[in-house]
Amino acid sequence: MTLSLYDTLAREQRPFEPREEGMAALYVCGPTVQGDAHIGHGRAAVVFDVLRRYLEWRGYAVTFVQNVTDIDDKIILRARREGLEPAVVATRYTRAWNRTMDALGVRAPDVQPLATGHLLEMQALIQLLLDQDKAYAVEGNVFFRVRRFAGYGRLSRRRVDDMQQGEDIVDASDKEDPLDFAMWKAAKPGEPAWPSPWGPGRPGWHIECSAMAAKHLGHGFDIHGGGLDLVFPHHENEIAQHEAAHGDTFARYWVHNGMVQMGAEKMSKSVGNVVSLEEALSAWGVGPLRLWYLSAQHRTPLTFDxxxxxxxxxxxxxxxxxxxxxxxxxxxxxxxxxxxxxxxxxxxxxxxxxxxxxxxxxxxxxxxxxxxxxxxxxxxxxxxxxxxxxxxxxxxxxxxxxxxxxHLEAALADAAGVERQLAALVDSLLEQRAAARAERDFATADGIRDQLGAAGVVVEDRPDGVRWYVADAPTAG
RNA sequence: GGCGGGGUAGCCAAGUGGUAAGGCAGGGGACUGCAAAUCCCCCAUCACGGGUUCGAUUCCCGUCCCCGCCUCCA
Missing domain, CATH: 1.20.120.640 (Anticodon-binding domain of a subclass of class I aminoacyl-tRNA synthetases)
Structure with a gap:
């Protein structure tokens, strides 16, 4: 038996053949740390956590890398709104993300690279593209020449000529071609900036993943993962940057998870129907939440209900x-x-x-x-x-x-803790109940059982005597 | 408009060219003083119309409907 994975690039399931026998190198796009994680992030996290665990269960030595985008337009905006330094916002939400992932039972990545920690690697990659004339610098910005990369559009199956041009936040008039995208953005007043050969600025979003994946996993690593919504342009651009620069394969398999929807709609901030992971965890608990995530195959949409x-x-x-x-x-x-x-x-x-x-x-x-x-x-x-x-x-x-x-064992252990605390009380009530039953006073006996039941204590009368335990934490909804 | 995914019982959701897993809910039964937990049984012909085939839910064509991406997004 072999593990097969649906590869978005190939548009079919392919047997998993790792770059190196017995090893599996994974890179999964992480969060832009500018707000609390929601249940959509949770799905992606659980899908790839389960992939990782399954690979290990199958005997692979797995290296799991997930980045943190800690510099980005949205972080800057949020910081400005709250009167904080962007680095403060990024640090705060990085910590929150890690805490929440932990609560979700998602194992920590082996490497969690930060964008701001890899500026030199990104600049080197950009320089490589400039040297080959596959990128150009204008007024402190550096753009990738999309039409110079023949493979562009292969992942998302779109032809360059069909593409509607998206407006980058950087002034589009600086671009030779509206399709080109920024790898380095010139600093604007009051924004965080780092020195570069093209002047002070900060990295574009896509460049970090190309640079960090290659740095930590090497070229042609095994599996690149992320949400389906990242296929274009993010992953398309990651491939373009790496493969145009190096001429070799960036990643061997592309695995994407489907979106979480609210009713018929996709959950998104602009619609205002976001359920935070913290909320979901406290309402349902880790185990049920993960079971819900796993109730649909990872590529199909999943409706929150x-x-x-x-x-x-x-x-x-x-x-x-x-x-x-x-x-x-x-x-x-x-x-x-x-x-x-x-x-x-x-x-x-x-x-x-x-x-x-x-x-x-x-x-x-x-x-x-x-x-x-x-x-x-x-x-x-x-x-x-x-x-x-x-x-x-x-x-x-x-x-x-x-x-x-x-979290089956954990649920059992949690319950056991509560059971220890309640033991004296429950045992005393059960003694009263036993006495009532002995007198066939079932009204009293059942009353006690109902009372305990309302408190989450399940009472079972078995041939060998009464047994009780604390049920899973009561859930909302 | 371009690209992609999908329509399976009340609900969720697998799956296969030879008459459709699993779960939730529901009904019946065993067990119980009654329950609980558990076990057993029952509960669908797979959006619609054609075609290919000995045979299609599964392959092909068409129709209808839903959803995602094409802009920041897991």
Missing amino acids: TARLRDAAAVHQRFVTFLRAARRVASDVGVDDTAAAVHRAAFAAAMDADLNAPAAVAAVHELVTAGNEALTAAERGDVAASARVAGLAGALTELGDGVLGL
């Missing part, structure tokens, strides 16, 4: 519930992994098919169903079934937590 999040929360609860029950029976009976193997294989087959997360989650569901079946047998004293439960529970954490990052 509280009913969908509720579904995801129910699924999360089901997984956690099995794990909790499995822990009770599977102690020292050994581990039988044979039952898990078929589900692990189904999971891998799904993920191999262009990261088919919905199918992979379906495999986890079937694993859990098998686990619950074994659990029933184990609770009746079937030792072989206990070993199967242990194997299946192990596979659940391996796939669900390890690869998908669903």
